Amino acid sequence: MRWQGQRLGETDAGALPGMEHLGGFVQSVTTPEFAGVVFHEVLAKSALNHVPTASGVPFDWTVNPYRGCSHACTYCFARGTHEYLELDAGHDFDSQIVVKVNVAEVLRRELARPTWLHDPVMLGTNTDPYQRAEGRYRLMPGIVSALTDAGTPFSILTKGTLLRRDLPLLVDAAREVPVTIALSIAVFDDVLQRAIEPGTPSTAARLDTVRAAAETGFRVTVFLMPILPHLTDSIPALDDALRRIADAGATRVVFGALHLRPGAKEWFLRWLEREHPELVSSYRGLYPGAAAYASKAYRTWLAKRVRPLLRRHGLGGQAEDDSPRGERMPGLAQRRSTAATVVTTARGRAAASAPAMLF
Template identity: 70%
Template sequence: MRWQGQTIDDEDADALPGLENRSGIVRSVDTPEFAGMTFHEVLAKSALNAVPAASRMPFRWTINPYRGCSHACSYCFARGTHEYLDLDGGADFDSQIVVKTNVVDVLRKELQRGSWQRETVALGTNTDPYQRAEGRYRLMPGIIRALADAGTPMSVLTKGTLIRRDIPLLVEAAKQVPVDVQMSIAMYDDALQRSIEPGTPSTQARLDTVRALTDAGFRVGVFLMPVLPHLTDSVAAIDEALRRIKASGADHVIYGALHLRPGVKPWFFQWLQREHPQLVSSYRGLYPGTSAEAAQAYRQWLARRVRPLVRVHGLDVRTEAEQVPAPRRSFSRVRDASRGAGPRFSVDESAAMLF
C-alpha cells in the first residue's frame, strides 16, 4: 500500500513526503488529547490483504486499519514498513499514524464478493488494531461486525486494553463464527516495559484484560514474545511471567526469541546502546549482519529452558520451532454451556515471525 493508491490527483507542495495528493481525501489531524501524534486519514482501496503464498504465516488474509503504532515498541518488526511512505521507522513510526477511515465500508464490499471463501482473517499481525488511535476512530467494532455478518472467522492479537470495550461485541460475533483472541505480553519488569514499549498499557493492565476476556468465555493465549537475551530469559524471569500468565486465566502461551529484521534492527540497537550498552556486543554476536533470528544455539537453549517451566504452570505451549507444512489454524469459540467447551486451541508458531 502506498499513498498514491489511496488519494486522487491534487498535489500539495507543502504536504509531508508521500502525502502530496490531498484534495480533502487525505488529511492530517493533530489533537490535544493525542499530544505529539499526527493522524493521517486516508481512503483505502482495499481492506483485505492477501498473505503471500510463500509465507509461513498460519493465515491467508489480514486487515490492518492503521499503519504506524503508538505503542512505540523498540523491537516492532513493522517499523520498516513506514519507509515505504517516506517516513522513518523510528519516531515517525511511533507518532505518524495512518488511519484507513473507510476500511469498514470497503471491507463489507469485499466480503460480499462471490469469490470470497470465508477464510480466517487475522487482525493485529502488522500494527495493533487496539492502539491509541482506535479510541478516536473506533474502526474495530465495524470490522468485527462485518466479518461476523459475512460468516468469516477472525483472530485478534493485541497489546491494547481497549479491546475490553469490544468484549460484548466479540461475544456476539463468536456465536456466529470462530473467534480467536490473544494478548501480547512480553515484559514483566515494569521498568523494562516502560523503557522498551513506552506506549503500551502496563503489564498488569494487560493481564487484567486477559482475565476479562477469559471470564467472558474466550480461551485466551498470551504471546510471551519477544524473549530478550540477557534481559528476560532467566529462569526467574520466565517463571514469574508464566506464574502471572496462569493466574490471569490464560489457556496457552506462545513464546519465541527476539526477531530483528533489517527495518527494525537499527532502531532496536539505538535503544540497546542507550539503555544497556554492556549488551551491545553480545547482541551483535547473536544477530550478526542482516540475520533476523537469534543464533540457532540460543533458540534451542531457550526452548530447553521454557518448556519445563510451562509444564510446571499447566499451560499449553507452542514454539517457533514447531513449523508444519501448509499451516492450518483452529479457533476457539466462546464457551457455551449448551454446546460444551469447544475445540482446543492449536497454532502454527510461524506467528512468532510477527514480533
C-alpha cells in the same frame, strides 16, 4: 521539517509522501489528547490483504486499519514498513499514524463478493488494531461486525487493553463465527516495560484484559514474544511471567526470541547502546550482520528452558519454531488450504498474485 505547523483539521495534500498514488489522502490531524502524534486520515481502496503461502506465515488474509503504532515498541518488526511512505522506521513509526477511516465499509463490500470463500482473517499482524488511535476512531467495531455478518472467522492479536470495550461485540460474534483472541505480553518487569514499550498499557493492565476475555468464555492465548536475550530470558523472569499468565486465565502461550528485521534492528540497537551498552557486543554476536533471527542454538536453548515452566504452570503452549512455516499456530487465524485463493480486490487484480502485504 514537513510535519511542522500542522493544526487540528487542516489538510496538506503533500503531507504524506508515498501515498499520492493511492489517491485517498484526506487530512492530517493533531489533537491535544494525543500530544506529539499526527494522524493521517486516508480513504482505503481495499481492506483485505492477501498473504501468499510462500511468505511462510500461518494465515492468508489480514486487515490492518492503521499503519504506524503509538505503542512505540522499540523492537517492533513492522517498523520498516513505514519507509515505504518515505517516513522513518524510528520516531515517525511511533508518531505518524495512518488511519484508514473507511476500512470497515470497504471490507464489507469485499466480503460481499461471491468470490469470497470465508477464509479466516487475522487482525493485528503488522500494527496493533487496539492502539490508542482506536479510542478516537473506533474502526474495530465496524470491522468485527463486517466479518461476523459475512460469516468470516477471525483472530485478534493485540497489546491494547481497549479490546475490553469490544468484548460484548466479540462474544456476540463468537456465536456466529469462530473468533480467537490473543494478547501480546513480552515484558513483566515494570521498569524495563516502560523503557522498551513506552506507549503500551502496563503488563498488569494487559493481564487484566486476558482475565476479562477469559471470564467471557474465550480461550485466550498469550504471545510471550519477543523474549529478549539477557534481559527477559532468565529462569526467574520466565517463571514469573508464566505464573502471572496462568493466574490471569490464559490457556496457551506462544513464545519466541526477539526478531530484528531491517528498520527495527537499527532502532533497537540504538536503544540498547543507550540503555544497556554492556549487552551490545552479545547482541551483535546473536544477530550478526543482516541476520534478523537469533541463532538456532539460542532458540533451542530457550525452548528447553521454557517448556518445563509451561508444564509447571499448567499451560499449553509451543515455541514459535514448533509450527512449520505456513502451518497453523494457536491464537492465529487458520489457513483454509494451501491452494491459491483468487479473489479480485479493489485494485483490480487477483489477490493470489499480489505481493505479500502485512499492512
